[in-house]
Amino acid sequence: MLNRVVFAAVAFSVAILTQGVDAQDLKSWNDGPAKSAITKFVERVTTVGGPEYVPPEERIAVFDNDGTLWSEKPIYFQLAFALDRLKELAPTHPEWQNNPTLKAAIDGDMKKVMAGGEHALLEIVMATHAGITTQEFESIVLKWIKNARHPQTGLLYTEMVYQPMLELMTYLRANGFKTWIVSGGGIEFMRPWAQSIYGIPPEQVVGSTIKVKFEMRDGKPTLVRLPDLDFIDDKEGKPIGIHKFIGRRPIAAFGNSDGDLQMIQWTTAGEGARFGLYLHHTDAAREFAYDKNSSVGRLDQGLIEAAKNGWTVVDMKKAWKQVYPKAATR
Amino acid sequence: MLNRVVFAAVAFSVAILTQGVDAQDLKSWNDGPAKSAITKFVERVTTVGGPEYVPPEERIAVFDNDGTLWSEKPIYFQLAFALDRLKELAPTHPEWQNNPTLKAAIDGDMKKVMAGGEHALLEIVMATHAGITTQEFESIVLKWIKNARHPQTGLLYTEMVYQPMLELMTYLRANGFKTWIVSGGGIEFMRPWAQSIYGIPPEQVVGSTIKVKFEMRDGKPTLVRLPDLDFIDDKEGKPIGIHKFIGRRPIAAFGNSDGDLQMIQWTTAGEGARFGLYLHHTDAAREFAYDKNSSVGRLDQGLIEAAKNGWTVVDMKKAWKQVYPKAATR
Numbered sequence: 001m002l003n004r005v006v007f008a009a010v011a012f013s014v015a016i017l018t019q020g021v022d023a024q025d026l027k028s029w030n031d032g033p034a035k036s037a038i039t040k041f042v043e044r045v046t047t048v049g050g051p052e053y054v055p056p057e058e059r060i061a062v063f064d065n066d067g068t069l070w071s072e073k074p075i076y077f078q079l080a081f082a083l084d085r086l087k088e089l090a091p092t093h094p095e096w097q098n099n100p101t102l103k104a105a106i107d108g109d110m111k112k113v114m115a116g117g118e119h120a121l122l123e124i125v126m127a128t129h130a131g132i133t134t135q136e137f138e139s140i141v142l143k144w145i146k147n148a149r150h151p152q153t154g155l156l157y158t159e160m161v162y163q164p165m166l167e168l169m170t171y172l173r174a175n176g177f178k179t180w181i182v183s184g185g186g187i188e189f190m191r192p193w194a195q196s197i198y199g200i201p202p203e204q205v206v207g208s209t210i211k212v213k214f215e216m217r218d219g220k221p222t223l224v225r226l227p228d229l230d231f232i233d234d235k236e237g238k239p240i241g242i243h244k245f246i247g248r249r250p251i252a253a254f255g256n257s258d259g260d261l262q263m264i265q266w267t268t269a270g271e272g273a274r275f276g277l278y279l280h281h282t283d284a285a286r287e288f289a290y291d292k293n294s295s296v297g298r299l300d301q302g303l304i305e306a307a308k309n310g311w312t313v314v315d316m317k318k319a320w321k322q323v324y325p326k327a328a329t330r
Numbered sequence: 331m332l333n334r335v336v337f338a339a340v341a342f343s344v345a346i347l348t349q350g351v352d353a354q355d356l357k358s359w360n361d362g363p364a365k366s367a368i369t370k371f372v373e374r375v376t377t378v379g380g381p382e383y384v385p386p387e388e389r390i391a392v393f394d395n396d397g398t399l400w401s402e403k404p405i406y407f408q409l410a411f412a413l414d415r416l417k418e419l420a421p422t423h424p425e426w427q428n429n430p431t432l433k434a435a436i437d438g439d440m441k442k443v444m445a446g447g448e449h450a451l452l453e454i455v456m457a458t459h460a461g462i463t464t465q466e467f468e469s470i471v472l473k474w475i476k477n478a479r480h481p482q483t484g485l486l487y488t489e490m491v492y493q494p495m496l497e498l499m500t501y502l503r504a505n506g507f508k509t510w511i512v513s514g515g516g517i518e519f520m521r522p523w524a525q526s527i528y529g530i531p532p533e534q535v536v537g538s539t540i541k542v543k544f545e546m547r548d549g550k551p552t553l554v555r556l557p558d559l560d561f562i563d564d565k566e567g568k569p570i571g572i573h574k575f576i577g578r579r580p581i582a583a584f585g586n587s588d589g590d591l592q593m594i595q596w597t598t599a600g601e602g603a604r605f606g607l608y609l610h611h612t613d614a615a616r617e618f619a620y621d622k623n624s625s626v627g628r629l630d631q632g633l634i635e636a637a638k639n640g641w642t643v644v645d646m647k648k649a650w651k652q653v654y655p656k657a658a659t660r
Binding site: 057134178187188191195201202203205209212213214220221223230236237239240243244245246247248262265266269 | 387464508517518521525531532533535539542543544550551553560566567569570573574575576577578592595596599
């Protein structure tokens with residue numbers, strides 16, 4: 001009997017909780033069009049009895065990671081991880097000296113690496129991310145993320161997450177949303193720290209994957225990472241990843257590059273109230289300023305589509321009081 | 331301020347809720363070794379301050395579907411769906427008459443189909459499950475599942491779910507567990523009805539997938555199902571699927587066939603309290619009796635490993651007071 005009472009109490013409390021939490025906690029957001037678009041949307045979908053009410057289980061919000069939840073310049077942080085790992089492993093891999101891409105990366109010749117395009121990046125990731133068990137990889141990621149620092153700011157990479165986006169995710173969760181990451185980055189690179197940094201559990205992280213193999217080692221089951229791509233969660237891959245992992249269409253999508261365009265299209269094409277948002281990096285002083293001419297995080301077609309479809313565009317310089325949780329020393 | 335109070339109230343209520351709900355709701359389970367193994371395990375991992383306490387976010391329980399949550403005889407229910415669909419579509423696909431497998435299936439010659447093994451089944455699934463959008467497929471599944479009936483019991487397929495397993499999942503959820511399906515069946519075949527039948531939301535369903543393609547149709551983004559296998563969530567595929575979709579190791583796994591062996595091995599090989607369970611179909615009168623000589627749901631190596639590793643084996647005939655929610659008329 002007690003169980004029933006407690007259960008009813010929880011149900012009741014959750015009901016209150018999801019009927020709209022006010023926006024006072026978006027304290028790093030300046031009053032203006034972006035903040036107001038966000039809070040108005042949340043109000044519409046959480047107003048019980050309102051014409052656009054969405055039940056909590058369908059309040060799925062998806063966030064790109066690189067450039068949307070944390071910085072991505074001068075190179076994707078996962079690439080910095082891969083390069084550190086490459087240099088660490090190089091002494092035991094003399095054969096890498098015969099591979100022009102890997103040799104350039106080991107020598108720190110990033111210009112040459114970048115000239116190789118996506119293929120070169122994949123080669124580096126495959127060389128450094130495979131051949132070990134999933135548990136070993138997790139330990140390596142955790143060790144790196146706790147210690148590695150950004151070359152320009154001197155901050156830990158996890159200190160380069162965006163304070164306003166942390167507040168936004170907290171605000172959405174307080175309003176009954178489930179927040180998911182849908183990133184082109186590696187799913188196993190993000191999962192080990194997504195809970196402590198973003199409040200997002202491993203099972204709500206969608207990303208690119210490489211193949212793994214089940215294997216008994218000394219009578220213990222292990223999963224070994226293979227140097228084979230399984231799925232690239234970018235561009236057209238994002239709605240495919242959403243469909244595969246989440247299995248229902250989000251009602252809100254947040255991105256910053258053309259790689260997020262199809263995710264926002266897919267999200268906003270559903271019926272009922274929908275929300276699409278592009279973060280526009282306009283803040284060279286506090287972070288970085290880039291869009292259509294950037295090789296990392298290019299935003300070109302996305303801005304055109306945002307204007308055409310009425311998606312919210314966040315002008316970082318104007319909309320945000322603060323960028324990182326602590327002040328950076330660039 | 332109100333938000334904080336409400337939030338605290340919810341946190342407090344959830345804390346009470348997850349500190350052990352008694353087992354009175356396992357009312358279709360006879361007292362005996364299986365029921366007692368389940369409730370003892372739950373007590374161990376939910377006792378706050380106890381040596382084997384597991385925080386709620388790590389209480390992941392995974393369930394096979396066919397033969398574990400619902401029946402799978404005489405053929406997997408998804409195959410019954412595929413065959414119905416094949417017959418429905420046959421008039422508009424004269425070319426199927428030239429394919430021996432498809433022709434045999436259309437003619438109802440199941441002996442010939444079964445002789446073709448897995449390859450034949452895949453051919454039927456590919457012919458019937460692809461070429462349409464994901465939304466169209468969902469509608470077709472929902473329509474079928476609401477109307478199709480089992481040839482022997484006359485019940486709707488969703489009336490052939492196991493009442494004791496429904497109670498078990500409810501009991502686990504009331505104790506702070508997240509319940510997941512990890513099935514060899516198609517993820518998109520299960521998701522449309524898993525919430526209403528099992529109380530499991532789409533994002534907690536893991537299964538086999540076929541490839542999909544993102545495509546703009548009349549300016550609207552769509553996902554089109556392709557006749558290409560993406561991932562088979564069976565045997566070694568189950569721990570791989572768990573790792574990919576959930577991203578952490580479950581603490582409890584429930585299966586009924588050798589196809590679930592690696593999932594139970596992977597689950598029980600983790601540190602701390604772990605629980606592995608095999609449902610043994612021993613009840614020819616109320617359901618079906620089969621194990622090592624069955625082509626569907628074969629259980630052979632699994633029983634040997636269960637004995638060796640101390641996993642719980644449920645003797646359906648002895649352990650269950652009732653099989654289906656309603657009495658079946660076989």
